[in-house]
Amino acid sequence: MVSLKVGDRTTEIRFGPGCWRELLSDFGWTAENLTVISDERVAELWKGSVLSEALWLTFPPGEGYKTLSSAAQLWSSLVSEGCYRGRPIIALGGGVVTDLAGFVAATYLRGVPLLNIPTTLLGMVDAAVGGKVGLDLPEGKNLVGAFYPARGVAIDPTFLSTLGPALWGQGMAEVLKHGLIKGGSLWARLNSWRPDIRKGLDPLGEELLEEAVKVKIQVVSEDPFEQSGKRALLNLGHTFAHALEWSSNYALPHGDAVALGLLGSMRLSRRLGRLTEDVEEDLCSLLDFWGLPSRLPEQLKFDCRWQRIQLALSRDKKTIAGRLTFILPKAPGAVEAHEVTGLDFIREAFESLGSVRGEVSA
């Protein structure tokens, strides 16, 4: 178990099969006094075997439902079901579920206890840990939200047994991001790990997952509220990724967008002369193995044209008074925030994602 301190709250994080039961027991919570918030797909898969005696509230699956209107329905259901202030909410699902259910838990009656049980690799390695909760506005992703650390997070690989190959890739994009941030042996072992994922997570995979989560825990513990700039490093690849997702009207999945964003930020870093160890080939080989794109899909090129990307970038949460800040890799294990003045290099790096590999060079 790892404890993560965020402000005056502490999150207990446990790893391993069935670890959510241990957390419930740590907290003295019993299923019949819990409210599970999940999406309809996850509920169909797991309601029969996990927390069946709890009250379940669900919404339709997909980023398209991480909205104010889903939150409004959940708040109303909590009221009409008579959920009182001390009754915990369990967020069971992928990143959309833990983000939205977390925001509902943060704001219902000014905050009720929260436990995250991520069911996707993406949720485990990113969304469920670190206290960021929120929802999307029509104008952009995660524009409404809060810092509301869960009481606990259960990283239980059992849930990955129902994950399709596409969703493995989605999560691996964030795992690779954490590998680039941490570098060292994590990055090296990610490069040599080529599992047959249809057989589930192998022992090395479980180890790498736990290490990738701990990269996030480490960074968050040093800057829980994104004040020192340290936590912003987790945004590696995400400035481009968010702009791509918005421009594509969310047709581009988050992991695909992060994959392209990682590549774009590496090319931007090279163009700015900040790259000291060029691992684009390794990255592209990893993206290929995990079924992640290293080029913008042809059918999204119109939606994701520069004019729209530029508008989205201007709305990035890291943008202050029109100045754009990117997180740039110098080398695996060396990542830094950099204010990029002038749009030409950014445009060049972005446009390289529509063309063949490595078109941008120093």
Add this chain to the structure above:
Amino acid sequence: MVSLKVGDRTTEIRFGPGCWRELLSDFGWTAENLTVISDERVAELWKGSVLSEALWLTFPPGEGYKTLSSAAQLWSSLVSEGCYRGRPIIALGGGVVTDLAGFVAATYLRGVPLLNIPTTLLGMVDAAVGGKVGLDLPEGKNLVGAFYPARGVAIDPTFLSTLGPALWGQGMAEVLKHGLIKGGSLWARLNSWRPDIRKGLDPLGEELLEEAVKVKIQVVSEDPFEQSGKRALLNLGHTFAHALEWSSNYALPHGDAVALGLLGSMRLSRRLGRLTEDVEEDLCSLLDFWGLPSRLPEQLKFDCRWQRIQLALSRDKKTIAGRLTFILPKAPGAVEAHEVTGLDFIREAFESLGSVRGEVSA
């Protein structure tokens, strides 16, 4: 200046004419980099002379607009106006404005700096201090919200110059509540203070206002997140009040509801044999002087019938697993939380509010 620590945040509270300028200068904020959120009525009165160079976002006045839909419009305006994460929001107005603007500030981009400038007595003595922000759902008041302490609060009596007599009463209901909680010389002086309020706040009035605010500051500082039960004492009169407001479909103003709630809780306390010093006569005389009701208005008796009150009480945030907790006065300066089992005494106390004074006796 008083500093109030809420978790890891501190609120600077200043008193006196023009004190908001001092707070802006403390924080190094300039008007043209601020966003003022206000209602249309307050904007009409003050936009010409206060923070004219700021960006102003307004919504229609009244509790009926403390809704998710107002928040949604404000969030969207903030995005479309390009408001970035470090740009402060100034909540300028009564309790509805500081609650709603505070919630928007708490959740926009996961939180931006907030300064409250309450313009009503009610706002000064209650809503603007203590970090509670939120909005109403169709099912009840303040069901969605957060603890989000403002960076600063400016208690500037200048704004009271435009306050009509009815709104004086609304604020005095909370001042009287703080007087009952504190007791001693505050309660004594409130009983002998009979100002001509058309001439504005007299020096004794300014003093009493500051002392009443400090009662709240003191209680909040001892229990900022309503965990020890201490902060719940500020709910004196509010369990009945919220039920009355909801049942009346918000036709009953908050201060009127609190006035009736104070009286109701005193009668409930007497009925339960917990009253050691009966000040009902003093309270009724004060309510009369300040134009506050000591009887439920005839035209609301149908809406506020017991069946509806009972439903509303079951949704009170202090209700846990169906057990009702009331804050009861024993004497001025001695107020306590008490779990009331059985509905008969509550019903009796409530129904006494529809009849002549003092009908309920021990």
